[in-house]
Amino acid sequence: MMTRTSDAPAGGVQHIQVGSERDGQRIDNALGTLLKGVPRSLIYRLLRTGQVRVNGKRAKPDTRLNAGDELRLPPLRQSAPTQAAAPDAGQIERLRAAVVHHDKHFLVLDKPAGIASHGGSGISHGAIELLRAAFPGDSIELAHRLDRDTSGVLVLARSRSALLGVQAAIREGRVTKQYLCLMTGRLQRARFDINVPLRKFDLAGGERLVRVAADGKPALTFFRELERYADASLVEATLATGRTHQIRVHAQHAGHALAGDEKYGTREANKLWRARGLRRLFLHAARFEFEIDGQGWSFSAPLPDDLRAVVQAQSL
Secondary structure: OOEEOOOOOOOOOEEEEOOHHHOOOEHHHHHHHHOOOOOHHHHHHHHHOOOOEEOOEEOOOOOEOOOOOEEEEOOOOOOOHHHOOOOOHHHHHHHHHOEEEEOOOEEEEEEOOOOOOOOEOOEOOOHHHHHHHHOOOOOOEEOOOOOOOOEEEEEEEOOHHHHHHHHHHHHOOOEEEEEEEEEEOOOOOOEEEEEOOEEEEEOHHHOEEEEEOOOOEOOEEEEEEEEEOOOEEEEEEEEOOOOOOHHHHHHHHOOOOEOOOOOOOOHHHHHHHHHOOOOOOOEEEEEEEEEEOOEEEEEEOOOOHHHHHHHHHHHO
């Protein structure tokens, strides 16, 4: 449990000691549970602006907590959690139908494009909120994340041990994450690696952009061409690291931005692919594998119909 270590009045600065059940948890997830009624958009703004501190140091959204850490929160006015609008029944059923695996350890979703992993930043309900509504009473936590525009395998944990097991596997590089993407242009090689560091930048309005930067975090992606078309290739991208927008920025750096990428591609290329029937980013999380205590887990999702139709049209 989280234990308050100060007698600050409601609305004042809070000092909270992290309990063992939060050991290893990302701070954004912990705050989402702790701060009932506080919008996730506000939680992320507090983290981005350095107002949340762990043991006296500024915390980032991906900071992981340790049992015994002291968490400092700025003054907050919390609204009643009942003020949040209920998820739309149609959205709930859409997500329920997209579940590809469900047992006592994990719930695995073939996430449709256009649905965020979680709510916040103007998004009322993401996949986690919709699945909690679809399976009331279940304990469900995100084990990792997918970008809103990316479809495919999203793993959620149904027990604390499963959550910590996946998070440990990710930290220690014992996870295989493979994506299918459509890279524009003619590839010079069927196999190649991009090993350049990436850095995140927060722009005005909360938009996030990632660039290749010498002072960024290490990032490595393995690319393997599966099918070649006239002016693009269907490619399998395997992540050795898990940076924000990694495949998209590495593809751009290689000179072959992903088809339909409004952030890192070109307007002319995206206009061409829209005319060919592509209505979104061509990036799909196809496989997620890991091992916990000697037991292997492997989840996969086939290329969705909308993306399959695009590549089939290129083969004609």
